[in-house]
Every structure is written in structure tokens, then in C-alpha cells.
Amino acid sequence: MLDKKDKVIVEKLQRNGRISMSELAQEVSLSDTPCLRRVKKLEQAGVIEGYQALINRQALNLNVLVYAFVRLSANSDKLADQFEQNVANLEQVLECSVVTGAYDYLLKIIAEDLEDYESFVKKSLGSLDFIATIESTVVLKQTFSRNTLPVKPF
16 A cells, blocks of 8 residues: 555656656655665555656657557457467557457557558458457547556545
């Protein structure tokens, strides 16, 4: 269970993963060593999973964002495991979620352009023979995207 100080540390690190330990300690009213101990404890507990830079996708010429609904040809643990393992190896797939309803999975996919996405569907995703249906929704404009979780300190 996280206490108030842990939650403040998590909130601060989400917004600035490059903050110095001294600055973080000062912002949460701790000395450096106890603050570092708390951060290490949060990392070991899996609360903090890692640190990364947020990259502008258009700067890498990844201009198309697509959500694809996927239905498998049959409902079985074996097919689901195969699908998940195969999709995890496709670097254009940013997220894979099991969903309820008419489809089995929702994928978040990035591509350079529509031709690149079409090629990805035909050569990579569509080549998996246990997929029955793929329905794609192209994002016309992303109004915002959050990368931080709401942390309530109380």
C-alpha cells in the first residue's frame, strides 16, 4: 500500500522522470537517502516499471495512428496465446488489449502512411491464419494523449 509520500513521488516522477534525486527529495520534504530508498522500493515493488523518453511520432514520420479490432477464428486459449505472442513481435503494434463484445482484441498500430498500414495488414497482421476479421479505424486527429496516471495523494 502506498502512503501519501509514495504517491507524491510517483506523481512527480511521472511528470519528470529525469528529476534529480535531490530535487525530488526537496519537493516531497525528505532528505536524499530516504527519498532514494522509497524510489528503489517503488521500483522493486513494480509500481515504477521503468523510465523512458516520450517521442513525437510525426518527427519519426509515423503519421498514421490506427485502432484495429481483431476477431480470432475460434475462441481457445491456444489461439489467443499464439495471437498475443505473434502480435507482441510486431513493432508497429503499440498496444494490444483483450476486449469484450463482437471482437477479441483491440490493437493500437502506428504507420508512416496508409500504404504502409495496408502493407502491414497484408504482410504481417493479416498473414496470421487464426485471424477471422480485422476492422480498422484510422485516427483523423488526436486531440490529446495522456501518459500519466491520476495519482490521488489521500
